Amino acid sequence: MELIQAKDYQDMSQRACSLVLERLRGMEDPVLGLATGSTPEGMYNCLIEAYRKGEASFNNLTTFNLDEYVGLKKEHPKSYHSYMKEKLFKHINIGEDQIHLPNGTAVDLDSECLEYEKLIKNAGKIDLQILGIGLNGHIGFNEPGTSFESRTHMVELDESTRKANARFFSSIEEVPKKAVTMGIGTILDSKEIILLVSGKNKAAALARLLKGEVSESFPASALGEHPNTIIIADESSLNS
Numbered sequence: 001m002e003l004i005q006a007k008d009y010q011d012m013s014q015r016a017c018s019l020v021l022e023r024l025r026g027m028e029d030p031v032l033g034l035a036t037g038s039t040p041e042g043m044y045n046c047l048i049e050a051y052r053k054g055e056a057s058f059n060n061l062t063t064f065n066l067d068e069y070v071g072l073k074k075e076h077p078k079s080y081h082s083y084m085k086e087k088l089f090k091h092i093n094i095g096e097d098q099i100h101l102p103n104g105t106a107v108d109l110d111s112e113c114l115e116y117e118k119l120i121k122n123a124g125k126i127d128l129q130i131l132g133i134g135l136n137g138h139i140g141f142n143e144p145g146t147s148f149e150s151r152t153h154m155v156e157l158d159e160s161t162r163k164a165n166a167r168f169f170s171s172i173e174e175v176p177k178k179a180v181t182m183g184i185g186t187i188l189d190s191k192e193i194i195l196l197v198s199g200k201n202k203a204a205a206l207a208r209l210l211k212g213e214v215s216e217s218f219p220a221s222a223l224g225e226h227p228n229t230i231i232i233a234d235e236s237s238l239n240s
């Protein structure tokens, strides 16, 4: 794992944005894996800015998001479909047919998971996967104890994850208890991974990751087994 030290959130976001744009420019039909949460918002703003300035175009891009809550319709304001639309997709030149997120309201969720895996496979490998990290080391919604070989599957969210994500809802009761997420094996199949880490509250998780012990009790440690992962971390997550 390569570590890039950024000064602050803004610097982390800009470095990630520059890396993404550089990689996209070098590819004919890039496949990009995307994350939600607070961490990538600055990077998305930078990508939008580059598009507005005419420095980037996304018409040949295919995207796959990591995860979606079970039970929230696409149109629900707190769904990850809505997040992606509001934070990125509606501001750039990308069409509905280019973007993919799991459907958390599918009648048959097991088939939905298999179908999502198939879609990723048919697109070729994910060229570049963007990740954030949860306080307990989750990546996507893969909670501690998830097999590193897991494929897209349905998960029960940890109470700690629901609590952390309650800030996006009116109350913790509204946070769904389940989600569909790419598995850790699915994530590890990506050709390249960028993990973004910002803020004091992520310091313990980052320190554990950098220690290098690989264990299923700490999902992000799977990245230690990936040949091409870059961590971009800001000072507050590194020095707290």
Ligand SMILES: O=P(O)(O)OC[C@H]1O[C@](O)(CO)[C@@H](O)[C@@H]1O
Binding pocket: 035, 036, 037, 038, 039, 040, 131, 132, 133, 134, 139, 140, 141, 161, 165
């Ligand atoms: O960037 P945040 O909001 O701290 O979230 C970290 C991680 O947790 C999740 O939001 C899931 O809880 C991921 O999608 C994200 O990568």
